[in-house]
Amino acid sequence: MRSSASAPPSPASRPPISRGSRGRHEGRSGGRSGSSGGRYDRKDHFHQQAKREGYRSRAAYKLLDLQKQHALLRPGLAVVDLGCWPGGFLQVAAEIVGERGRVVGVDLAAVDPVLPNANVIAIQGGLEAPDICERVLEALGGRPADVVLCDAAPKLTGARDVDRAAEERLLEAVEALLPRLLRPGGDLVLKILEGPEAQQIDRRLRAAFARAKTAKSKATRKGSTERYLVARGYRGAAGPGADGSPDAPAG
Numbered sequence: 001m002r003s004s005a006s007a008p009p010s011p012a013s014r015p016p017i018s019r020g021s022r023g024r025h026e027g028r029s030g031g032r033s034g035s036s037g038g039r040y041d042r043k044d045h046f047h048q049q050a051k052r053e054g055y056r057s058r059a060a061y062k063l064l065d066l067q068k069q070h071a072l073l074r075p076g077l078a079v080v081d082l083g084c085w086p087g088g089f090l091q092v093a094a095e096i097v098g099e100r101g102r103v104v105g106v107d108l109a110a111v112d113p114v115l116p117n118a119n120v121i122a123i124q125g126g127l128e129a130p131d132i133c134e135r136v137l138e139a140l141g142g143r144p145a146d147v148v149l150c151d152a153a154p155k156l157t158g159a160r161d162v163d164r165a166a167e168e169r170l171l172e173a174v175e176a177l178l179p180r181l182l183r184p185g186g187d188l189v190l191k192i193l194e195g196p197e198a199q200q201i202d203r204r205l206r207a208a209f210a211r212a213k214t215a216k217s218k219a220t221r222k223g224s225t226e227r228y229l230v231a232r233g234y235r236g237a238a239g240p241g242a243d244g245s246p247d248a249p250a251g
């Protein structure tokens with residue numbers, strides 16, 4: 001059965017999740033979701049749905065929901081997915097952009113088993129690694145992406161200051177990658193875990209795009225502090241005002 005959030009074109013490349021990949025996802029996701037409420041629920045509705053429909057993670061339904069709200073992806077686009085493990089976003093993006101498109105993921109963890117989609121390349125590496133831009137651009141065939149997705153989240157420790165600082169570093173790393181990885185006019189979908197430092201970066205990023213909104217997904221766990229910045233029309237490396245358009249209103 002297909003997701004109620006959207007109808008991705010082809011489930012053929014979604015074999016049932018192997019025991020190995022499912023186990024690893026369950027083992028790590030609880031600490032990285034930004035959830036502030038309770039124990040990770042293995043029987044969670046979206047988790048079960050992902051298992052049934054062959055998605056590597058419940059996060060697939062977040063992207064399907066955001067796609068339904070904002071129509072971000074379409075056939076033929078080049079997409080970068082930062083923080084892609086275990087691969088739910090990669091699967092959804094690959095299905096939508098199709099064989100003329102390309103999806104390049106990056107994560108500290110290896111996407112394992114490798115996704116069967118011919119249009120997906122997953123790179124194992126950190127967003128702060130000095131060579132990550134070159135590796136991603138090479139995988140994209142030399143051109144920057146039309147859309148950058150980022151669902152990355154630091155491993156949470158439960159110590160608020162430490163976690164906020166880690167989130168800030170992560171968002172700054174993404175911000176630093178955009179001038180090379182996203183084409184002018186391109187779009188960004190960025191997960192943000194709430195905090196004062198994140199808000200500052202959110203403001204800076206909004207100014208780098210023609211328009212921006214805050215989006216929430218129905219697939220986000222109850223009690224989570226996460227939201228998504230959906231920013232469209234990247235002004236490019238030259239920054240705010242480069243295309244002569246006014247600053248973005250808050251979404």
Ligand SMILES: C[S@@+](CC[C@H](N)C(=O)[O-])C[C@H]1O[C@@H](n2cnc3c(N)ncnc32)[C@H](O)[C@@H]1O
Binds near residue numbers: 056082090107152
């Ligand atoms: C919530 S998971 C992403 C789920 C994914 N969007 C999906 O659809 O399956 C967050 C990921 O961010 C990754 N991450 C966190 N910090 C990172 C960093 N500095 N560089 C690369 N990946 C990072 C983690 O390894 C983790 O796999």
